[in-house]
Amino acid sequence: MNEIRWGIIGCGNVTEVKSGPGLQKANGSRLTAVMRRNGALAEDYARRHQVPKWYDRAEALISDPEVDAIYIATPPSSHMPYVLDAAKAGKPVYVEKPMAMNAAECETMMQACHEAGVPLFIAYYRRALPRFLKVKEWLEDGAIGDIRTVLTTHLAKTHPRDLSGDAEVWRVQPELSGGGYFVDVGSHTLDLLDFLLGPIAEARGFASNQEGIYAAEDIVSGCYTLESGAQGVGTWCFNAGMNLEQNEIIGSKGRIVFSTFAEAPIRLIRESGIEELFIDHPAHIQQPLIQTIVDELLGKGHCPSRPESAMRTSRVMDAMLQNYYAKSNS
Structure with a gap:
């Protein structure tokens, strides 16, 4: 593999400038699909950012064979469920900060990704x-x-x-x-x-x-x-x-x-x-961290924002x- 194809769950404000374009511009990275429960807004985002696919159901994006890794950009209350679903699908996950609603949820997410052998990264991009x-x-x-x-x-x-x-x-x-x-x-x-x-x-x-x-x-x-x-x-x-x-x-x-x-x-x-x-x-602003994630997934580097530190x-x-x-x- 020489490229990571991303899917975004929750293409809201944070993805407009801070993160979404970083997924498109990082070396070895491509944004393939986006999802938002409001399909019209998902379609609008895909059109404006030249993203090939859009969905109004997270499970459809997660199961897309042309999506290699999932970026979860929703409010914290849905971080854990979406991470667990992505882990079941065997796909690496990049989740917005804070990692979850509390440390107990962080631990559940870490355990699920560990058992699935799936890398988990957190958007503490500083x-x-x-x-x-x-x-x-x-x-x-x-x-x-x-x-x-x-x-x-x-x-x-x-x-x-x-x-x-x-x-x-x-x-x-x-x-x-x-x-x-x-x-x-x-x-x-x-x-x-x-x-x-x-x-x-x-x-x-x-x-x-x-x-x-x-x-x-x-x-x-x-x-x-x-x-x-x-x-x-x-x-x-x-x-x-x-x-x-x-x-x-x-x-x-x-x-x-x-x-x-x-x-x-x-x-x-x-x-x-x-x-x-x-x-x-x-x-x-998220592009430098995204680059470290892509590099790690491609076997060329290491991301400094780990679930262990995010849970701390x-x-x-x-x-x-x-x-x-x-x-x-x-």
Whole structure:
């Protein structure tokens, strides 16, 4: 095999620019089919993106002999069922983040793919982006010495779509998303820190709903200890009066400051001075990670976003949200 033919389940907004074109443009990769329950929308996507086939049933796409691998781009509530179906069909799976509704579902998915001998990859694509690879290089070179602590601040204004009935509102419906924006976007930061610094050994948190617009939490404060012994704290607030998002990794000889989401410079700050680099994101932000998946499936490389690390991120989120959903379900 010298090419991977992809099928997408759930060709919504994330597939328009971030991922879908990456499946078409990665070397050794081709997008063959798409599926959406609304057949008219699936047909429209296929026409606009020059995809040969479209379906309105996932089982039809999964069973298509011209689809070698499945990309699942639906809300988290359907990740596990679709992964299990793809595993039964013996097809590799690339699933959107967060991996599932919780860590228990992640474990079920991992077990099913292991038993079927099917590779499973997760869309924590920041692990393959050049700017974060540079941060990792600084850390591995000892640029800031031994890591002491990590500070994460993620503040965002209430999003108008949460008040308007926009379809994107599923992101704050816990029965569909597993939580609120902390689960949707905070997962990226937690996974990135796992990639840069190693696994989190223990985490605790407090979550609440301050504004009362939706059922999910809108603020989370958490603390954790890394296996390395370093400690970290974070605040994710999605009802603030401003937008501010950054991470600060502090070591014995300096610190590194960077944003998970904003296209802002990464900064290495030491007594000798400040090194500031601006590294552009690619046009299709998932394409570098998709390339690593294709290369691995073709026997030419290794993807850095594994189900084991994605499950660790889900465990951390479960721990930080435990108090909120225990109260909600009592």
